Amino acid sequence: xxxxYRLSLVGFGNVGKAFAKLLLRKEKELASRYGLSVTVTGIxxxxxxxxxxxxxxxxxxxxxxxxxxKRLNTLSTTDTxxxxxxxIDACPADFLFETTPVNPQTxxxxxxxxxxxxxxxxxxxxxxxxxxxxGYQELTALAAKQGVRFLFxxxxxxxxxxFALFRQPLVGANLHGFEGILNSxxxxxxxxxxxxxxxxxxxxxxxSIGITETDPSNDIDGWDAAIKVAxxxxxxxxxxxxxxxxxxxxxxxxxxxxxxxxxxxxERWKLVCMAERLGNQVNASVAPQRVGPESxxxxxxxxxxxxxxxxxxxxGLGILECDPGPETTAYGLLADFLNILEVA
Amino acid sequence: xxxxYRLSLVGFGNVGKAFAKLLLRKEKELASRYGLSVTVTGIxxxxxxxxxxxxxxxxxxxxxxxxxxKRLNTLSTTDTxxxxxxxIDACPADFLFETTPVNPQTxxxxxxxxxxxxxxxxxxxxxxxxxxxxGYQELTALAAKQGVRFLFxxxxxxxxxxFALFRQPLVGANLHGFEGILNSxxxxxxxxxxxxxxxxxxxxxxxSIGITETDPSNDIDGWDAAIKVAxxxxxxxxxxxxxxxxxxxxxxxxxxxxxxxxxxxxERWKLVCMAERLGNQVNASVAPQRVGPESxxxxxxxxxxxxxxxxxxxxGLGILECDPGPETTAYGLLADFLNILEVA
Numbered sequence: 001x002x003x004x005y006r007l008s009l010v011g012f013g014n015v016g017k018a019f020a021k022l023l024l025r026k027e028k029e030l031a032s033r034y035g036l037s038v039t040v041t042g043i044x045x046x047x048x049x050x051x052x053x054x055x056x057x058x059x060x061x062x063x064x065x066x067x068x069x070k071r072l073n074t075l076s077t078t079d080t081x082x083x084x085x086x087x088i089d090a091c092p093a094d095f096l097f098e099t100t101p102v103n104p105q106t107x108x109x110x111x112x113x114x115x116x117x118x119x120x121x122x123x124x125x126x127x128x129x130x131x132x133x134x135g136y137q138e139l140t141a142l143a144a145k146q147g148v149r150f151l152f153x154x155x156x157x158x159x160x161x162x163f164a165l166f167r168q169p170l171v172g173a174n175l176h177g178f179e180g181i182l183n184s185x186x187x188x189x190x191x192x193x194x195x196x197x198x199x200x201x202x203x204x205x206x207x208s209i210g211i212t213e214t215d216p217s218n219d220i221d222g223w224d225a226a227i228k229v230a231x232x233x234x235x236x237x238x239x240x241x242x243x244x245x246x247x248x249x250x251x252x253x254x255x256x257x258x259x260x261x262x263x264x265x266x267e268r269w270k271l272v273c274m275a276e277r278l279g280n281q282v283n284a285s286v287a288p289q290r291v292g293p294e295s296x297x298x299x300x301x302x303x304x305x306x307x308x309x310x311x312x313x314x315x316g317l318g319i320l321e322c323d324p325g326p327e328t329t330a331y332g333l334l335a336d337f338l339n340i341l342e343v344a
Numbered sequence: 345x346x347x348x349y350r351l352s353l354v355g356f357g358n359v360g361k362a363f364a365k366l367l368l369r370k371e372k373e374l375a376s377r378y379g380l381s382v383t384v385t386g387i388x389x390x391x392x393x394x395x396x397x398x399x400x401x402x403x404x405x406x407x408x409x410x411x412x413x414k415r416l417n418t419l420s421t422t423d424t425x426x427x428x429x430x431x432i433d434a435c436p437a438d439f440l441f442e443t444t445p446v447n448p449q450t451x452x453x454x455x456x457x458x459x460x461x462x463x464x465x466x467x468x469x470x471x472x473x474x475x476x477x478x479g480y481q482e483l484t485a486l487a488a489k490q491g492v493r494f495l496f497x498x499x500x501x502x503x504x505x506x507f508a509l510f511r512q513p514l515v516g517a518n519l520h521g522f523e524g525i526l527n528s529x530x531x532x533x534x535x536x537x538x539x540x541x542x543x544x545x546x547x548x549x550x551x552s553i554g555i556t557e558t559d560p561s562n563d564i565d566g567w568d569a570a571i572k573v574a575x576x577x578x579x580x581x582x583x584x585x586x587x588x589x590x591x592x593x594x595x596x597x598x599x600x601x602x603x604x605x606x607x608x609x610x611e612r613w614k615l616v617c618m619a620e621r622l623g624n625q626v627n628a629s630v631a632p633q634r635v636g637p638e639s640x641x642x643x644x645x646x647x648x649x650x651x652x653x654x655x656x657x658x659x660g661l662g663i664l665e666c667d668p669g670p671e672t673t674a675y676g677l678l679a680d681f682l683n684i685l686e687v688a
Contacts (some may be wrong), residue, residue: 034516159657164513165505167512168683169509169511169513169679172675172679172682173675293610293643294645295643298637299638299639299640313503314668315672316664316667317504317666320662321660321662322652322659322660322662323659324659328658331657335514335516335517
């Protein structure tokens with residue numbers, strides 16, 4: 001007997017699309033291994049419309065529609081809701097997957113989307129750091145009250161299981177602090193500077209391959225890294241921390257001469273994230289640092305990321321994620337889904 | 345309300361002692377965080393006797409007795425069982441913790457100890473690679489039949505949660521292969537050779553600090569690494585593999601000249617473990633390799649270990665464990681215990 005679950009997808013950019021493709025690719029495996037199937041009952045996109053079909057949207061048709069430049073609304077079997085909140089209200093689903101763009105300052109409107117879904121009794125899963133940093137306590141409490149779950153594995157280190165690691169695997173452990181490289185974009189830019197490009201040239205190339213955003217300051221000035229530090233501290237150390245409270249220096253001050261001089265000395269500049277518990281407080285920072293080959297940070301290449309945790313029971317436990325992409329982020333969403341269903 | 349569990353400890357060397365100390369250190373935390381307490385009802389040692397007290401042994405008294413050179417039997421409230429099997433039969437317990445020395449060839453007598461405990465309806469937890477490599481299927485099936493669990497987090501990479509990682513955190517993922525450094529002893533010896541010592545000098549030093557065994561061939565010839573590869577393949581890839589089936593080369597052939605020549609080139613010799621799925625088969629090896637600073641293996645220093653996994657959903661996920669000791673192995677035992685109780 002196969003149990004079926006209805007999914008509502010809010011956001012359908014690279015990650016949302018990769019998730020839909022992963023569901024197609026894993027369809028048979030989910031049925032044979034866990035006895036479950038999924039039906040995507042609704043998708044809402046930023047600029048390509050939305051569709052709801054309580055009987056289930058045909059995902060290949062969704063991709064065809066988008067590829068032919070049409071709006072998703074042509075696939076909808078219901079009236080078009082006025083906005084995303086109305087979409088969430090109108091779409092019958094057991095799980096909401098939220099992958100809209102991050103709002104580093106407030107986490108909105110994603111927090112409102114998740115609240116709406118939780119209030120309707122849906123489990124909610126997000127790849128968005130915003131709601132984690134700005135709404136973790138409230139959303140977790142609301143989920144508990146509603147008897148559902150709020151998970152967000154993909155919000156930090158893409159699909160690498162950093163939050164799940166601290167549930168069962170590190171049960172009974174206490175986190176004292178961590179150090180790592182959490183922003184893929186700057187890590188790639190620094191590597192390109194090592195190969196002789198200026199920061200500006202590297203940024204232009206990053207934009208051309210979609211790694212760097214139109215306004216690169218979110219990455220370059222360390223905001224994305226600071227948000228990830230705040231998310232890890234808030235969730236894993238139990239100390240609510242806002243990105244603004246992280247001592248933050250980006251890579252704008254790094255010159256080609258500095259990169260070259262490190263290289264000559266056998267070292268590399270890395271944008272290093274750090275947090276350390278001090279009683280009930282935490283000392284957290286993001287700053288460029290020179291690291292040598294004896295450090296595990298040295299070999300973190302390209303868009304890979306790494307974080308080393310210091311625990312009361314383990315002096316150093318590192319997690320390395322190599323060559324992530326939308327597919328790995330999509331896996332984090334799937335893992336959250338399967339963990340809510342407690343299939344493992 | 346506090347739930348109490350009775351523990352029987354078979355083996356009380358460095359790891360067993362560290363586990364008892366961890367139980368003492370975490371006593372209040374286990375009560376306040378999870379509402380549970382433990383009673384050690386029996387301990388059997390290799391050469392210092394054994395003790396059973398159904399009301400619970402007083403752990404500080406156990407340490408005092410051993411430190412004063414006395415046998416544990418002085419603390420026992422029951423007759424002395426004839427052997428370890430009789431001890432397991434006689435000691436009333438809910439959990440058996442097995443930390444006796446590894447038998448790489450057969451996994452015995454540890455497998456028999458675990459079978460005896462499982463047949464009595466106890467959960468069993470081991471830090472011993474032997475039963476994992478030589479008895480995983482049988483012991484897992486027996487545990488399932490008895491409605492209890494068989495866990496062994498500490499058998500590979502000490503307390504780093506490598507097996508737990510593949511339960512909930514990597515749910516729905518399929519492992520294609522892995523590469524890593526799994527033998528701490530040879531990793532330290534190679535580092536000492538980089539610092540100018542001969543292999544023989546390094547081994548002598550290793551013996552003096554307790555890292556190298558009296559007969560070092562288990563480490564030097566790659567057997568320990570091969571057993572760990574076999575354990576990971578057997579459990580995580582679902583392909584039963586014996587250490588003898590791992591292509592194995594140790595570090596005996598490495599000369600100081602080879603180490604030095606790598607160093608001059610900015611590289612290091614590492615004893616690299618590898619496994620790769622080929623259909624229903626697996627290609628597995630242990631062999632010394634030169635690695636450069638662009639590899640995450642390069643910065644694995646001293647007795648640290650590292651393993652990078654290749655999955656269908658994540659191209660590369662690495663786990664690094666730094667500076668392990670008996671305390672970290674002890675934590676793996678505690679994590680298994682808490683996971684069996686499903687407190688997280």
